[in-house]
Amino acid sequence: xxxxxxxxxxxxxxxxxxxxxxxxxxxxxxxxxxxxxxxxxxxxxxxxxxxxxxxxxxxxxxxxxxxxxxxxxxxxxxxxxxxxxxxxxxxxxxxxxxxxxxxxxxxxxxxxxxxxxxxxxxxxxxxxxxxxxxxxxxxxxxxxxxxxxxxxxxxxxxxxxxxxxxxxxxxxxxxxxxxxxxxxxxxxxxxxxxxxxxxxxxxxxxxxxxxxxxxxxxxxxxxxxxxxxxxxxxxxxxxxxxxxxxxxxxxxxxxxxxxxxxxxxxxxxxxxxxxxxxxxxxxxxxxxxxxxxxxxxxxxxxxxxxxxxxxxxxxxxxxxxxxxxxxxxxxxxxxxxxxxxxxxxxxxxxxxxxxxxxxxxxxxxxxxxxxxxxxxxxxxxxxxxxxxxxxxxxxxxxxxxxxxxxxxxxxxxxxxxxxxxxxxxxxxxxxxxxxxxxxxxxxxxxxxxxxxxxxxxxxxxxxxxxxxxxxxxxxxxxxxxxxxxxxxxxxxxxxx
Numbered sequence: 331x332x333x334x335x336x337x338x339x340x341x342x343x344x345x346x347x348x349x350x351x352x353x354x355x356x357x358x359x360x361x362x363x364x365x366x367x368x369x370x371x372x373x374x375x376x377x378x379x380x381x382x383x384x385x386x387x388x389x390x391x392x393x394x395x396x397x398x399x400x401x402x403x404x405x406x407x408x409x410x411x412x413x414x415x416x417x418x419x420x421x422x423x424x425x426x427x428x429x430x431x432x433x434x435x436x437x438x439x440x441x442x443x444x445x446x447x448x449x450x451x452x453x454x455x456x457x458x459x460x461x462x463x464x465x466x467x468x469x470x471x472x473x474x475x476x477x478x479x480x481x482x483x484x485x486x487x488x489x490x491x492x493x494x495x496x497x498x499x500x501x502x503x504x505x506x507x508x509x510x511x512x513x514x515x516x517x518x519x520x521x522x523x524x525x526x527x528x529x530x531x532x533x534x535x536x537x538x539x540x541x542x543x544x545x546x547x548x549x550x551x552x553x554x555x556x557x558x559x560x561x562x563x564x565x566x567x568x569x570x571x572x573x574x575x576x577x578x579x580x581x582x583x584x585x586x587x588x589x590x591x592x593x594x595x596x597x598x599x600x601x602x603x604x605x606x607x608x609x610x611x612x613x614x615x616x617x618x619x620x621x622x623x624x625x626x627x628x629x630x631x632x633x634x635x636x637x638x639x640x641x642x643x644x645x646x647x648x649x650x651x652x653x654x655x656x657x658x659x660x661x662x663x664x665x666x667x668x669x670x671x672x673x674x675x676x677x678x679x680x681x682x683x684x685x686x687x688x689x690x691x692x693x694x695x696x697x698x699x700x701x702x703x704x705x706x707x708x709x710x711x712x713x714x715x716x717x718x719x720x721x722x723x724x725x726x727x728x729x730x731x732x733x734x735x736x737x738x739x740x741x742x743x744x745x746x747x748x749x750x751x752x753x754x755x756x757x758x759x760x761x762x763x764x765x766x767x768x769x770x771x772x773x774x775x776x777x778x779x780x781x782x783x784x785x786x787x788x789x790x791x792x793x794x795x796x797x798x799x800x801x802x803x804x805x806x807x808x809x810x811x812x813x814x815x816x817x818x819x820x821x822x823x824x825x826x
Contacts, residue, residue: 334360334361335358335359335360335394336359336360336361336395336396336493336494336525337357337358337359337382337393337394337395337494337525338357338358338392338393338394339355339356339357339358339378339381339382339391339392339393339394340356340391340392340393340394341354341355341356341390341391341392342354342355342356342357342378342381342388342390342391342392342393343355343388343389343390343391344374344377344378344381344386344388344389345389346727347719348719349719350549351374351377351549352374352377352378352381352388352549352550353548353549353550354391354550354551355374355378355391355546355549355550355551356551356554357378357544357551357554359494359525359527359542360525361493361523361524361525362520362521362522362523362524362525363520363525363526363541363542364516364520364526364528364539364540364541364542365525365526365527365528365540365541365542365543365544366528366529366530366536366539366540366542366543366544366557367379367527367528367529367543367544367546368529368530368533368536368543368544368545368546368565368568368569369545369546369547369569369759370547370569370570370731370759370761370762371717371729371730371731371732371735371757371758371759371762372717372728372729372731372732373546373547373548373549373569373759374546374548374549374550375498375529375546376417376418376498376529376729376730378546379415379496379498379527379529380415381393382402382408382413382415382496383402383405383408383413383414383415383496384402384403384404384405384406384407384408384413385404385405387403395411395413395494396411396493409435411493412491412492412493412494413492413493413494413496414487414492414494414495414496415487415495415496415498416483416484416487416495416496416497416498416500417483417498418498418499418502418529418730418757420476420479420480420483420670421483422471422479422482422483423471424470424471424472425470425471425472426470426471427467427468427469427470427471428453428457428465428466428467428468428469428471428474428482429449429450429453429467429468431471431482431486432452432453432456432457432467432482432485432486432489433449433452433453433486433489434486436489436490437449438452450467452489453467453485454467456485456486456488456489457481457485459485459488459515460481460484460485460508460511460512460515461508461511462478462481462485464621465478465481465482475620475621475625476503476625476667476668477503477504477505477508477620477621477785478620478621480500480502480503480504481504481508481620484497484500484512488515488519492519492524493524493525494524494525494526494527495519495524495525495526495527496526496527496529497516497526497527497528497529497530498529499529499530499531499730499757500512500528500530501530501532501535502530502531502753502756502757503620503667503753503756503785504620504785505618505619505620505785505823506785506787506816506820507619507820507823507824508619508620509535513538513539516528516539517539520541528540531731531757531758531759531760531763532786533562533565533566533760534562536557536565537557537562537565540557541556541557542554542555542556542557543555543556543557543560543565545565545568545569547568547569547570547571552568553568566760566761569759569760569761570759570760570761577760577763577764577767577792578764578767578788578789578792578793579764579767579768579771579793580771581768581771581772581774581775582775583611583771583774583775584611584777585609585610585611585612585795586609586610586611586777587609587610588607588608588609588610588646589608589609589610589644589645589747589748589779590606590607590608590631590642590643590644590645590748590779591606591607591608591641591642591643592604592605592606592607592631592640592641592642592643593605593640593641593642593643594639594640594641595627595630595631595637595639595640595641595642596637596638596639596640596803597623597626597627597629597630597635597636597637597638598635598636598638599626600621600623600626600627600803601623601626601627601630601800601803601804601805602623602802602803602804603640603803603804603805604623604627604640604800604804604805605805606781606798606805606808608748608779608781609779610777610779611774611775611777611778611779612774612779612780612795612796613770613771613774613779613780613782613793613794613795613796614779614780614781614782614794614795614796614797614798614808615781615782615783615784615790615793615794615796615797615798615811616781616782616783616784616797616798616799616800617784617785617787617790617797617798617799617800617819617823618799618800618801618823619801619823619824620785622800622801622802622803622823623800623802623803623804624752624783624800625667625752625783626803627800627805628664628750628752628781628783629664631657631662631750631781632654632657632662632664632750633652633653633654633656633657634654634664637650637651644660644661644662644748645660645661658687658744658746661746661747661748662746662747662748662749662750663741663744663746663748663749663750664741664750664752665737665738665741665749665750665751665752665754666737666752667752667753667756667783669730669733669734669737673733673734673737674725674733674736674737675725676724676725676726677724677725677726678724678725679721679722679723679724679725680707680711680716680718680720680721680722680723680725680728680736681703681704681707681708681721681722683725683736683737683740684706684707684710684711684736684739684740684743685703685706685707685740685743686740687740687743687744688706688743688744689703691706692706704721706743707721707739707743708721710739710740710742710743711739713739713742713769714735714738714739714742714762714765714769715735715762715765716728716732716735716736716739717729717732718732730757731757731758731759731762734754734755734756734757734758735758735762735766738751738754738766738769742769746778747778747779748778748779748780748781749770749773749778749779749780749781750781751770751780751781751782751783752783753783753784753785754766754770754782754784755767755784755786755789763789767789767792767793770782770793771793774795782794787816787819787820788816790811790819791811791814791816791819794811795810795811796808796809796810796811797809797810797811797814797819799819799822799823800823801822801823801824801825802825806822806825807822
């Protein structure tokens with residue numbers, strides 16, 4: 331069975347306006363195989379999978395699924411054929427409960443009447459399979475963190491019978507423990523004969539879980555083969571067309587006096603107790619599991635969530651209670667982990683998104699100087715190597731990784747003194763990650779201070795000066811990054 335081909339895509343092309351997203355792409359996968367689809371942001375991975383899942387139609391090319399021509403006209407066609415996709419940008423109904431989202435479209439019924447008992451049982455089994463028993467099934471999804479929402483998306487996708495499962499960046503917001511759980515589920519599905527297309531910018535994950543790989547670059551297939559036969563540097567070279575010698579750059583920078591101090595800080599629900607001292611020119615990393623309170627800590631610091639107790643000092647002045655506008659005036663900048671709902675105006679263009687918090691620099695007598703505005707936006711696009719066709723291009727037309735870089739570009743243009751970065755490399759390819767790491771290090775060299783949340787422990791150890799680990803809403807321990815190991819961080823995060 332494994333020697334046959336379940337899916338074959340030949341000569342697939344897709345163009346959006348002047349952008350050639352896919353150009354003669356070839357791809358195939360066998361039953362019971364995990365196939366890694368690899369490439370930089372904008373390489374065409376998500377577009378290819380959206381064609382397969384019925385969200386887009388190809389301009390030309392052929393799709394053969396289970397030995398027959400396959401032309402899905404919408405996602406429901408693909409679902410009925412046994413093809414399920416987990417999108418990089420989550421696709422949940424925010425005001426429905428966890429249970430309702432997991433079972434959406436798959437509700438059990440008896441003669442047309444909803445069987446709520448069986449629905450609850452199936453939803454609980456799906457959550458239990460992912461080791462997230464703590465998630466209340468009755469809770470509205472919009473009240474969950476982004477990482478918890480990603481767990482719901484995965485639970486929904488693995489619920490029923492699936493022949494081909496497409497996972498687009500499924501671990502981008504997951505911690506290492508959750509990734510381990512997900513991998514065990516993937517292996518179980520593979521052993522049962524399910525084909526899995528695994529899209530990820532974490533190449534070490536691809537090497538661990540995938541049997542074969544295909545690499546896209548600039549919308550074309552540039553390599554394919556058995557994963558065990560290719561090295562990490564060879565994959566990178568196929569992705570970007572050049573070698574990347576230094577993934578985690580080391581830039582000497584001086585650490586000065588404290589610029590922000592947090593004492594016994596607590597929010598309404600999380601965090602419960604955080605003590606933290608951030609110095610001038612310091613990169614302070616925060617690790618922890620999903621639900622540990624990392625995101626909530628930054629939101630409280632930036633004035634997005636209310637303070638229950640504790641104190642916050644900025645530049646020696648108490649600034650415990652505030653709002654985001656004042657925090658911006660205090661020299662703080664915040665990058666949300668949720669770019670879709672909080673980080674971007676998806677229906678506006680690139681230039682407007684990058685300059686949205688700095689309009690005062692481009693206005694005169696109440697009018698916007700478009701030349702100056704677009705000039706500043708262009709410099710940021712070039713600095714971050716954001717792949718666009720023009721500055722007037724709508725942001726919702728870009729890949730997730732390029733959207734993330736636009737969010738960061740807006741923050742950099744604002745020129746803060748203290749940067750609060752929540753998962754800044756989420757959904758970004760390895761070349762872009764290296765670029766972001768360099769920018770963070772350059773900020774530290776300029777005397778800027780950075781708090782950096784990440785679920786990817788190697789990058790915290792690789793670029794941070796200090797790492798603090800949170801567990802159940804409490805900052806359990808913090809010390810120089812060189813004194814931490816991955817195992818120690820995980821042990822602290824789970825409360826051991």
